[in-house]
Amino acid sequence: MARKVFVLGEIRDQFLRNVSFEALAAGKIISEGGEVVAGLIGENVRTLANDMIYYGADRVVIVEDEKLKYYSPDGYSQAVMAIIDSEKPDAIIFGHTALGKDLSPKIAAKLNAGLISDATAVEIVGGNVVFTRPIYSGKAFEKKIITDGIIFATVRPNNIPPLEKNESRSGEVASISVEIKDLRTIVREVVQNAAEGVDLSEAKVIVAGGRGVKSAEGFEPLKELASVLGGAVGASRGACDANYCDYSLQIGQTGKVVTPDLYIACGISGAIQHLAGMSNSKVIVAINKDPEANIFNVADYGIVGDLFEVVPMLTEEFKKLKIHSS
Amino acid sequence: MNIFVLMKRTFDTEEKILIENGSISEDDAEFIINPYDEYAIEEALQLKEAHGGEVTVVTVGSEESEKELRTALAMGCDKAVLINIEEDLEDGDQFTTAKILYEFLKDKEADIILAGNVAIDGGSGQVGPRLAELLDIPYVTTITNIEIDGKNVKIVRDVEGDSEIIETTLPLLVTAQQGLNEPRYPSLPGIMKAKKKPLEELELDDLDLEEEDVMPKTKTLEIYLPPKKEAGKILQGELQDQVKELVSLLRSEAKVI
Numbered sequence: 401m402a403r404k405v406f407v408l409g410e411i412r413d414q415f416l417r418n419v420s421f422e423a424l425a426a427g428k429i430i431s432e433g434g435e436v437v438a439g440l441i442g443e444n445v446r447t448l449a450n451d452m453i454y455y456g457a458d459r460v461v462i463v464e465d466e467k468l469k470y471y472s473p474d475g476y477s478q479a480v481m482a483i484i485d486s487e488k489p490d491a492i493i494f495g496h497t498a499l500g501k502d503l504s505p506k507i508a509a510k511l512n513a514g515l516i517s518d519a520t521a522v523e524i525v526g527g528n529v530v531f532t533r534p535i536y537s538g539k540a541f542e543k544k545i546i547t548d549g550i551i552f553a554t555v556r557p558n559n560i561p562p563l564e565k566n567e568s569r570s571g572e573v574a575s576i577s578v579e580i581k582d583l584r585t586i587v588r589e590v591v592q593n594a595a596e597g598v599d600l601s602e603a604k605v606i607v608a609g610g611r612g613v614k615s616a617e618g619f620e621p622l623k624e625l626a627s628v629l630g631g632a633v634g635a636s637r638g639a640c641d642a643n644y645c646d647y648s649l650q651i652g653q654t655g656k657v658v659t660p661d662l663y664i665a666c667g668i669s670g671a672i673q674h675l676a677g678m679s680n681s682k683v684i685v686a687i688n689k690d691p692e693a694n695i696f697n698v699a700d701y702g703i704v705g706d707l708f709e710v711v712p713m714l715t716e717e718f719k720k721l722k723i724h725s726s
Numbered sequence: 727m728n729i730f731v732l733m734k735r736t737f738d739t740e741e742k743i744l745i746e747n748g749s750i751s752e753d754d755a756e757f758i759i760n761p762y763d764e765y766a767i768e769e770a771l772q773l774k775e776a777h778g779g780e781v782t783v784v785t786v787g788s789e790e791s792e793k794e795l796r797t798a799l800a801m802g803c804d805k806a807v808l809i810n811i812e813e814d815l816e817d818g819d820q821f822t823t824a825k826i827l828y829e830f831l832k833d834k835e836a837d838i839i840l841a842g843n844v845a846i847d848g849g850s851g852q853v854g855p856r857l858a859e860l861l862d863i864p865y866v867t868t869i870t871n872i873e874i875d876g877k878n879v880k881i882v883r884d885v886e887g888d889s890e891i892i893e894t895t896l897p898l899l900v901t902a903q904q905g906l907n908e909p910r911y912p913s914l915p916g917i918m919k920a921k922k923k924p925l926e927e928l929e930l931d932d933l934d935l936e937e938e939d940v941m942p943k944t945k946t947l948e949i950y951l952p953p954k955k956e957a958g959k960i961l962q963g964e965l966q967d968q969v970k971e972l973v974s975l976l977r978s979e980a981k982v983i
């Protein structure tokens with residue numbers, strides 16, 4: 401059944417986040433040959449519209465207003481509802497990001513609709529749009545459908561592969577004007593704690609450190625390794641609690657949930673709450689001096705040894721590889 | 727202040743997940759208060775200590791949830807409400823829960839409603855914002871600090887590691903993130919007192935709801951465990967050789983580099 405799918409793009413620091421393109425890919429599957437309409441919301445977003453088209457959108461609808469500079473549930477829901485009212489889509493896809501998690505339930509309540517959060521895959525089975533999602537912190541999975549009304553889901557970053565970028569695609573970019581008003585929550589300030597560089601939740605490679613890293617300086621070799629691999633640095637709560645790094649790096653049940661292609665855990669014991677945030681990574685490497693550490697039970701490859709010896713050696717090996725391949 | 731806390735009983739974090747007849751087996755499992763709801767309870771108690779008032783803890787669940795409600799009362803909540811849907815509903819989703827909570831809360835004139843930002847079992851994080859929308863009050867999710875001065879509220883919100891400083895007003899719904907506080911343990915006198923505190927039990931009927939009003943909008947087709955990971959490969963030999971082997975395995979076998 402051909403469907404019209406509305407996909408919300410997400411902008412951070414003037415760029416579209418990758419999850420926007422992954423959401424478009426999900427939208428394409430759900431549309432079954434119908435139409436994928438992207439939405440962009442913000443103060444100044446028109447220049448980004450073409451990228452949404454290159455990655456699979458057939459059209460883009462934009463809502464621009466200075467009151468949309470910062471995300472707020474009221475402002476963004478007014479913009480999203482205006483797009484939904486004018487497009488009347490059969491399905492809606494957001495990214496499962498801080499923004500998507502905050503906004504999607506409000507929209508679902510407004511539409512009196514079901515919502516499937518945090519999907520990691522979508523497929524059409526016998527005409528039904530079936531979403532897969534992790535439950536119990538990734539210890540199990542469920543397959544789920546919407547039984548009544550509009551299809552609505554959020555997709556976890558880094559799981560649904562985006563379509564190949566195709567710059568020969570073109571499509572209409574239309575703007576709708578919405579009166580953004582009565583914002584009941586006002587963002588006064590945003591304090592950026594996260595380190596510069598690759599976004600943890602979208603990184604393909606993550607080098608994570610735990611209490612075994614022993615100090616803030618101890619993170620330096622990990623940063624070098626991450627930088628050689630074009631990846632991001634993450635941490636266990638143990639490392640954050642000990643003040644070796646900022647909480648914005650925490651991975652796990654109460655931190656970020658990540659699914660990179662490669663996760664290198666250095667001096668992390670592998671507590672269940674940490675595994676909740678990374679066990680679905682494609683390949684896991686563990687470096688720990690304790691051969692009994694639980695992290696080895698989820699690792700694909702393990703090195704029993706001192707991370708301060710192993711990590712610099714690894715960095716050197718990868719450097720050699722880079723020189724050879726370039 | 728008229729304070730409400732939403733609480734869910736969940737599997738203990740450490741529990742192994744087993745599947746029997748297509749659903750998660752609850753036999754012999756340990757249950758706890760959802761850890762994020764524990765932060766919400768603690769914050770509610772601190773707000774009461776600072777501003778006075780009353781804390782009511784509410785759950786939508788079954789008879790079994792009484793145990794976790796008693797724990798919340800032992801921590802210091804004043805009243806507990808169990809909305810028991812066991813008899814009335816075969817299935818529910820976040821739409822269902824939010825609608826039921828709305829019917830309960832719509833005439834309670836809550837000043838603030840606190841909840842966890844996500845439950846560690848289902849992991850949807852929908853109920854709080856859905857409920858706020860139904861009640862037509864503002865909400866702020868994943869908060870790590872809150873200060874209330876009269877009707878004015880100042881909040882620090884965690885946004886993927888960055889912090890937003892947000893201003894808003896009561897009435898309000900917030901959801902708790904790790905870092906908001908350190909939940910207290912129930913004290914022995916607290917546990918004794920909890921036995922005598924009011925625990926009200928309601929069913930759909932008491933809220934003038936029919937089963938059709940709260941029919942879920944989603945359906946689970948299948949629950950399964952992730953494929954068992956084969957035992958990983960622990961490399962052997964000289965450290966330098968292990969490192970070389972690892973790099974080559976990542977390249978040729980795992981193909982991630």
Ligand SMILES: Cc1cc2nc3c(=O)[nH]c(=O)nc-3n(C[C@H](O)[C@H](O)[C@H](O)COP(=O)(O)OP(=O)(O)OC[C@H]3O[C@@H](n4cnc5c(N)ncnc54)[C@H](O)[C@@H]3O)c2cc1C
Nearest residue numbers: 610611612636637638652653654655667669674689690707
């Ligand atoms: C409600 C709740 C939520 C939680 N949420 C999270 C979460 O989101 N994320 C999270 O990570 N944790 C979380 N935790 C904490 C979790 O239980 C663990 O305490 C934490 O993950 C441990 O961190 P760690 O592995 O760095 O430290 P440890 O357990 O102390 O492990 C350190 C490891 O480093 C190794 N080591 C030491 N020196 C070296 C060396 N030189 N070379 C190599 N290896 C070395 C040791 O062998 C050890 O295995 C949570 C806990 C609770 C109760």
